[in-house]
Amino acid sequence: MVNSGLEVLFEGRNFIRLLAGLWTSLRIALAAFGLSAVFGLPFGLLLASKHRVVKFILRAYLRFIWIMPQLVLLFVAYFYASSALGLNLSGQAAAVIVFTAWGAAELSDLVRGAVTSVPRHQYESAQALGLTANQVQRLVVLPQSARRLLPQAVNLVTRMIKTTSLIVLIGVVEVLKVAQQIIDANRFSHPDAALWVYGTVFVLYFAACYPISRLAKHLEKKWPN
Amino acid sequence: MAQLTSDNPILQLEDVRQRYPNGHVGLDGVSFDVATSEVVAIVGPSGCGKSTLLRCVNGLETIAGGSIRLDGQVITGPGVRWELIRQRVGMVFQEYELFPHLDVLGNLLLGPLKVAKEERTEATARALGLLERVGLADRADAWPRQLSGGQKQRVAIIRCLMMRPELLLLDEITASLDPEMVREVLDVVAGLAADGMTMLIVTHEMSFARAVADRVLFMDAGRVIETASPERFFNQPATDRARQFLAMFRFDGPPQRGGAPS
Amino acid sequence: MDVNTLLDYLPLFAQAAVLTIGIAAMGVACSLVIGLLGAIYLYFRTPVLRQFFAVYIEVSRNTPLVVQLFFLYYALPKLGLVLSSAVCAITGLAFLGGGYMAEAWRSGLEAVPPLQFRSALSLGFKPIAALRHVALPQAMARAAPALTANTVFLIKETSVVSVVALPDLVFVAKDLIGASYNTSEALTLLVLFYLLILLPVALAAAALERKLRHGEFGT
Numbered sequence: 001m002v003n004s005g006l007e008v009l010f011e012g013r014n015f016i017r018l019l020a021g022l023w024t025s026l027r028i029a030l031a032a033f034g035l036s037a038v039f040g041l042p043f044g045l046l047l048a049s050k051h052r053v054v055k056f057i058l059r060a061y062l063r064f065i066w067i068m069p070q071l072v073l074l075f076v077a078y079f080y081a082s083s084a085l086g087l088n089l090s091g092q093a094a095a096v097i098v099f100t101a102w103g104a105a106e107l108s109d110l111v112r113g114a115v116t117s118v119p120r121h122q123y124e125s126a127q128a129l130g131l132t133a134n135q136v137q138r139l140v141v142l143p144q145s146a147r148r149l150l151p152q153a154v155n156l157v158t159r160m161i162k163t164t165s166l167i168v169l170i171g172v173v174e175v176l177k178v179a180q181q182i183i184d185a186n187r188f189s190h191p192d193a194a195l196w197v198y199g200t201v202f203v204l205y206f207a208a209c210y211p212i213s214r215l216a217k218h219l220e221k222k223w224p225n
Numbered sequence: 226m227a228q229l230t231s232d233n234p235i236l237q238l239e240d241v242r243q244r245y246p247n248g249h250v251g252l253d254g255v256s257f258d259v260a261t262s263e264v265v266a267i268v269g270p271s272g273c274g275k276s277t278l279l280r281c282v283n284g285l286e287t288i289a290g291g292s293i294r295l296d297g298q299v300i301t302g303p304g305v306r307w308e309l310i311r312q313r314v315g316m317v318f319q320e321y322e323l324f325p326h327l328d329v330l331g332n333l334l335l336g337p338l339k340v341a342k343e344e345r346t347e348a349t350a351r352a353l354g355l356l357e358r359v360g361l362a363d364r365a366d367a368w369p370r371q372l373s374g375g376q377k378q379r380v381a382i383i384r385c386l387m388m389r390p391e392l393l394l395l396d397e398i399t400a401s402l403d404p405e406m407v408r409e410v411l412d413v414v415a416g417l418a419a420d421g422m423t424m425l426i427v428t429h430e431m432s433f434a435r436a437v438a439d440r441v442l443f444m445d446a447g448r449v450i451e452t453a454s455p456e457r458f459f460n461q462p463a464t465d466r467a468r469q470f471l472a473m474f475r476f477d478g479p480p481q482r483g484g485a486p487s
Numbered sequence: 488m489d490v491n492t493l494l495d496y497l498p499l500f501a502q503a504a505v506l507t508i509g510i511a512a513m514g515v516a517c518s519l520v521i522g523l524l525g526a527i528y529l530y531f532r533t534p535v536l537r538q539f540f541a542v543y544i545e546v547s548r549n550t551p552l553v554v555q556l557f558f559l560y561y562a563l564p565k566l567g568l569v570l571s572s573a574v575c576a577i578t579g580l581a582f583l584g585g586g587y588m589a590e591a592w593r594s595g596l597e598a599v600p601p602l603q604f605r606s607a608l609s610l611g612f613k614p615i616a617a618l619r620h621v622a623l624p625q626a627m628a629r630a631a632p633a634l635t636a637n638t639v640f641l642i643k644e645t646s647v648v649s650v651v652a653l654p655d656l657v658f659v660a661k662d663l664i665g666a667s668y669n670t671s672e673a674l675t676l677l678v679l680f681y682l683l684i685l686l687p688v689a690l691a692a693a694a695l696e697r698k699l700r701h702g703e704f705g706t
Contacts, residue, residue, distance in 0.1 A: 005565070067639070067685045068678065069646035071657060076674050083670035158549065165551035166647065169657075176557060183561075195565035198558045202550055209549035283609050312611030322606035326624040336610040339620055388610060 005196040021175035025164035036103025044111020065105040091172035114145035151219040234258040242290035251277035253447035262421040266438035274447040315385030321377040323369040355383040375406030514580025522588025547586030576648040595630025635692035
């Protein structure tokens with residue numbers, strides 16, 4: 001009996017199915033992160049700029065996204081789209097939209113922080129060398145802010161992956177849902193399958209996130225601020 | 226008082242050895258006694274082990290061999306309760322180390338209230354008295370960051386005195402100060418010496434060591450090379466290394482260049 | 488959207504909000520304590536416990552709360568350990584938050600110069616008393632922004648406790664959407680109640696951070 005739950009994992013295609021479920025989550029995370037970068041970078045530069053009205057609107061948006069639990073945002077997108085807008089949004093599409101909205105907000109704040117952290121006198125001494133405004137940005141400011149931004153952006157990837165675990169709550173078939181299905185299918189033959197299967201999901205998430213957060217830490221150490 | 230070594234020793238070091246985790250030898254067999262009310266200045270080049278020595282006496286470094294006795298009691302070895310020893314041995318650091326989250330009075334009262342469990346009113350009265358004595362009576366409510374370096378160091382000294390130590394260790398206490406503030410701190414130390422406080426002073430201020438110490442210890446490479454009265458040490462050092470060391474503090478202008486310009 | 492429906496649902500959400508706040512408060516309190524303990528063991532380099540906490544911090548920070556809760560609620564009973572829904576939720580939050588809080592406390596403690604600690608020792612403080620009276624008060628000021636950010640984060644994470652069958656705000660909202668199709672009303676109340684809970688906390692956190700940034704000790 002001790003090993004019976006473990007056997008479930010290696011019966012048929014169960015383990016492959018779990019991995020496929022995890023891939024569904026990871027794909028959503030990566031798609032959302034990519035889109036977040038597309039929106040987050042320009043938003044961040046705008047936040048660091050002097051456009052007052054734009055900044056005000058962006059900041060209000062940022063605050064709202066920051067303060068709302070991602071699950072609540074997910075519910076609003078998923079259920080509201082179908083009921084009020086008549087859109088039949090799939091769970092996956094809703095997830096990508098919400099995680100992009102959230103990721104772009106987080107990333108734009110990181111970009112703003114990275115750009116404004118470059119000290120004033122760096123601009124001045126670069127200008128004093130005779131560099132054009134464009135060159136100052138490209139050769140002096142951006143390399144310095146990139147070093148500050150990159151570790152935090154990598155960190156955001158792990159947060160994005162962890163956040164994808166929420167999508168089981170809007171009915172997307174991902175790793176947790178697959179786990180549930182496997183456990184249900186075996187509940188009479190292997191009553192303790194839950195221990196092993198959920199344990200495996202736990203380990204899978206750790207295996208996906210840990211290397212990335214190590215990378216973030218490594219980068220942070222390599223480029224101390 | 227000079228030359229007293231073992232009549233009434235409050236501190237006795239015997240063959241003290243210390244080694245840093247990286248293998249560097251901090252102390253290589255140091256032995257000497259300090260008599261009650263004696264002021265001993267320890268001088269020597271950087272890295273000679275003089276600060277390490279003070280830290281060993283206060284248990285901030287663990288010794289690898291030999292023994293240290295305080296008032297006859299061995300304070301090195303297993304099972305020593307350093308928190309009790311340290312109440313009897315005060316230490317002042319180069320960087321003052323006032324506690325920034327407490328004001329001046331809070332800094333002075335922390336030890337008496339939390340360690341010695343003294344009465345607050347009594348401790349406060351004593352603190353105000355000591356502040357008065359070092360000329361800071363009006364700064365009791367000031368915060369550390371509002372004080373000058375010299376003021377901070379005076380507060381740090383009386384923070385130690387609040388614990389009524391039997392022995393005071395001063396580790397380069399003027400090294401971080403602007404020159405114009407050195408005097409106000411050294412005056413306090415000289416006053417303590419006059420009152421009979423036993424002190425072990427690590428310093429680079431040679432004129433101060435000369436003025437206030439009963440005895441000078443010259444250290445190099447983790448050993449005591451020379452022990453003498455200040456008069457003897459500064460006028461006729463016995464060893465070559467001490468002579469070389471003292472020569473560094475003398476500035477006679479640039480060396481003369483031989484030959485005529487061509 | 489129908490105002491009467493909103494008013495009808497209000498008591499249901501209020502009740503759920505009390506549960507959400509209670510679970511969040513317990514979870515935050517436990518994680519602050521666990522985090523502090525972990526940071527202290529890391530600070531003193533206590534053998535064994537230090538390694539234990541180092542591993543724990545990585546595990547708690549690199550796995551999602553939902554998965555942690557599934558494990559606590561559905562897997563642990565197979566080992567004979569049956570926890571109630573509320574205990575599962577608080578344990579999960581404490582497990583997750585402990586790792587985050589430990590990191591916050593640790594970086595606060597590391598920012599206090601080691602000589603501060605030693606000079607407290609030289610006044611006769613025992614290490615643990617030196618920590619309490621000298622290192623921690625300074626570390627707390629430096630760690631405060633991270634600690635409050637983690638608090639907001641943990642309250643937000645509370646939104647997933649419906650997976651262990653707790654009738655929290657999300658649970659109630661989902662229930663009403665499924666049962667009555669009054670989707671907009673349920674979602675509106677869900678958002679409003681979370682704003683009501685989180686906005687004051689976020690504002691207090693921002694105020695605290697502003698105060699700490701401007702007023703170092705003694706200004």
